[in-house]
Amino acid sequence: MSGRDEWILIDFWSSMFGSRVRIALAEKGIVYERREEDFPKKSQLLLEMNPTYGKIPVLIHNGNPICESLNIVQYIDEVCCFAPFLLPCDPYERAQARFWAHFIDHKLHSASIKTMAYETMEELKAAEKEMVEHLKLLQDELGEKAYFGGEEVGYLDVILGGFCTWFTIYQDMGSFSILDEFPKLKAWTRRCMERQTFSASLPDPDQLRELVHRIRRRNGIE
Amino acid sequence: MSGRDEWILIDFWSSMFGSRVRIALAEKGIVYERREEDFPKKSQLLLEMNPTYGKIPVLIHNGNPICESLNIVQYIDEVCCFAPFLLPCDPYERAQARFWAHFIDHKLHSASIKTMAYETMEELKAAEKEMVEHLKLLQDELGEKAYFGGEEVGYLDVILGGFCTWFTIYQDMGSFSILDEFPKLKAWTRRCMERQTFSASLPDPDQLRELVHRIRRRNGIE
Structure with a gap:
């Protein structure tokens, strides 16, 4: 390069x-x-x-x-072979980071779509339950660390980081408080949002909220 | 290690x-x-x-x-940092290999399931059409090379290699001849199957065929 x-x-x-x-x-x-x-x-x-x-x-x-x-x-x-390095050095930790990244895209993402595209309260409740189970696993993976990457931002922080402002939207759409149920993930989100690299890269929550309502109206479910 | x-x-x-x-x-x-x-x-x-x-x-x-x-x-x-190395050295080629591996799991695999789980001839035809489109892209990616990895077996050969005996099953289930439609992929499959590392790792076609028919009978579609 x-x-x-x-x-x-x-x-x-x-x-x-x-x-x-x-x-x-x-x-x-x-x-x-x-x-x-x-x-x-x-x-x-x-x-x-x-x-x-x-x-x-x-x-x-x-x-x-x-x-x-x-x-x-x-x-x-x-x-870009220079710091900050995102993937861990250790091959096993690298495999774990890729595993959870895949989980975020296959499990968390599909549950999150359901929390916005629901038509009935039963559908919303089921989607929230799914979301809570997935977030619990992710919070367990975070554990007591500041970031998924440890003391510094890593691959998984960047991957889940794309959801930071979306979390507030999922919450607005339903009745559960994602961030209050998961204090460690809440602290992680705050920590990420304090970084200019994250906050300047993420969409504005008000614009996101407006977009979601527009899509729901277009699909005739609002 | x-x-x-x-x-x-x-x-x-x-x-x-x-x-x-x-x-x-x-x-x-x-x-x-x-x-x-x-x-x-x-x-x-x-x-x-x-x-x-x-x-x-x-x-x-x-x-x-x-x-x-x-x-x-x-x-x-x-x-296992020793030869044969599966992922390419070049970061861009590595990203391409991962892209096509993801394609195999998300597109080719889901189409292949349909070529076996069909109930009507229309469903079978649609599944075969999908399969042919995906295989065309993979054959284009292979190009004139001996293996996806070039002169030697690489990551993508190993990933698609898992399908080698399955190809004959998809063909048996339907009316199209996968391997004849794609001569370069056919030659690639033959080349892989000549390697002991592949042939000894893959299931027996007769047992696979029996398994597929057993599943179809269990699901009441045969």
Whole structure:
């Protein structure tokens, strides 16, 4: 990597997947150009750079596209071989970090969608129950550490970090208080949000709330 | 890693996810103990080692469990720092290998399930169409190379390798000839199956065929 590297991020402001790439780039101090999509329309650049899925985020590094946010964050860490290092040094800890990152995308994310797309109170309650079970596992994984990465921000902090402002939205939509039920995760969220690299990379909660209500109205469930 | 390392693989004979871990261990020349599950019952060991999902494969290295096959193969490559290296050296090529591994698990695998679980000919045709589209992309990724890894077997060969004998089953279940439609993938499959590390790690096609018919009969679709 040289000082003349070109970084372009194809992104959409509300995306937790886009947010984690922004956080990773900010933690590494990389200056990049952001290309905002205008969904539901997709730009020619997005379709060319991610023909398989046509999804954001796509990071284009010196003309080479990298897709899928878990993969992109790992790529950033590998290609930018300087501190802060996101993935742990130890192969076993690295495997654990990847395992929980996968859990966040497959379990937490799908439960979180349900807490917003519910039609009945029963559906909402079931989604909240699922969400609580997943967050409990994540809080156990955090344990007494300041960050998932230990004393410093690591891969898993960046991956879950994309959800920080979304947590307040899930809470607003339902009757349960995510952050109060999980004091250690609450403290972790506050700690992350105090970092400029996180707070400047995350969407505004009011705009997010408005977006969620607009989608619910469009889908005829509000 | 020392000569006294203990490796245990919790496995199930027919699983393509288990097969790829067996292939990776064989490629690295690692001697391990295999613990076969007796599904649908789950062993106490499996539930203890993978409490989050309760799924095979789980690799236990010196008492530490690693779950999720893509993650396990990457772990094996990272902790066994000797040839053959599975992940490419170049970070961009590594990101590409991980991207296609994810594609295999999310797209190819779900289409392949449909080619076996169909109830009507329309469903079978749709599943085959999907499968053909995915295989086309994978064949394009292979290009003129001997292996996805180039001249030597790499990460993606191990990941897709778990499907080698399954390809013949998908073909038996439907009307299309996967391997004839994709001559480069066909040659790749033959090349892989000539390696003892692959052929000894993969299930027997006759037993697989019998299993698929038994499941279809149990589900009342045959």
